[in-house]
Amino acid sequence: MRQANFLLIHHTHARQVEVARLADVASNRAERVIRRQWNRLLRVLASKAMLPHKEREVRQLLFGMPTLAGFRIAGDLTQVATWGYRSAVAGIKAGVPEPVLAELAQDKAARPVREAKEQQAKTGTLPSGKQVKFIPHGSKRKSETTVMVDPAKLDAAWQADSGYLPPESTGQPGSSEVGGRREGFKRFLETGKRVQASRVYFRPRSGNVTFDDGRHRFAVLRDKGINAVAITVPRSQAAKFLSQFGVDRHILKFDLQAVLFPAFTAAQVEGVVYRGDWQGRLHLATKLALPDHLATIITSGLVLGKTHQEIARDLRPAVQGVIVSARRIARTECLRVANKVQFDAHKQLGDLVIGYRVLATLDQHTRPWHASRSGTVYYINPGPGQKGLAQMPHPPDEADDPSERPAGTPHTAWNCRCWLVPVLRSMAGWRSLRAA
Secondary structure (H helix, E strand, O other): OHHHHHHHHHHHHHHHHHHHHHHHHHHHHHHHHHHHHHHHHHHHHHOOOOHHHHHHHHHHHHHHHHHHHHHHHHHHHHHHHHHHHHHHHHHHHHHOOHHHHHHHHHHHHHHHHHHHHHHOOOEEEOOOOOEEEEEOOOOOOOOEEEEEEOHHHHHHHHOOOOOOOOOHHHOOOOOOOOOOHHHHHHHHHHOOOOEEOEEEEEOOOOOOEEEEEOHHHHHHHHHOOOOOEEEEEEHHHHHHHHHHHEOOOOOOOOOHHHHHOOOOOHHHHHHHHOOOOHHHHHHHOOOOOOHHHHHHHHHHHHHOOOOHHHHHHHHHHHHHHHHHHHHHHHHHHHHHHHHHHHHHHHHOOHHHEEEEEEEOOOOOOOOHHHHHHOOOEEEOOOOOOOEEHHHOOEOOEOOOOHHHOOOOOOOEOOOOOOEEEEEEOOHHHHHHHHHO
């Protein structure tokens, strides 16, 4: 997976550059909304309206600034969320080998089918009408499941394996034949007791079907013409067994993107956009524009004979506070939303991910501790000397562990341009994990 890890870093970096550009656009748009309100305010002050009317209009315009800016910011965040998720999925598909994604999607798509089948009675019927009841393999592991398959289909695929046992009618024992095993199982079958499922799997390299245990049981039942048999298989391969050999002839078809990376719903987008407290912070920017304070500024200015330009200058700190807050919030929240939807996309890779690497945009504006932690990997199951997810930042938010940032540093790193990229297991490690 070394190549996949490299490609993911490359694609996430390119995406982060675009996110920074979109954040700047959102910041400028928020400022333009407020400046339009400011120009309206200046026109009110320059008008010949009576003092009470001016006070009321100025107050409405100032208090309306955060609301209008909030609408603009929310619109931009919605666009970033939708674009960010799509681009994150595109990066994953470009970096992670398609067979691996297909296997993950197969497993996810087959889960409800597999779970339903696990609840069904596992029974096969012989031509005589006698039923054979199956139970899972005696040493079934947690990573395995038991499914019902068509013995004729499974037998056709098994013939390519070196351990294949031909039908007795051919008079040719297979290379893995153990003398007396078939006869012993025939006697057991006559007792009517439940039969343990054979343990079967696909060989990793050749893809051939092979029996780890129970080949003689299967051979006897096949020769007797049973219509269905139970086999215990790795959960990661259950979808493949069901699609190729399922007794109900169910072929598991799926759209990889729709299964593994379903499109964001409107509710999910809204949840990401409004999950922070950015709206509250934006409204706090009007703390200088309290009603009594505004009335005093306007009344005093008019009594003293100040021009509307001079009164506007006295009001500017309140407006400037809104502009600064709106720009900072728009930019930071765009980065937050983009990182959140990217993280959600990466979580679909499941146990393929062993952790996340944090990377920083390195320039003169980068915080020193962000630059020093760039490249650090935070492991899902950390070993000795490794950092865990509790110590991992979620840009623009710092890590929950306060020791991961300088004392007194706020939890939100405004304008932070860091991002996370998943670290994938080696292919051998992933195969070994799924087979365990």
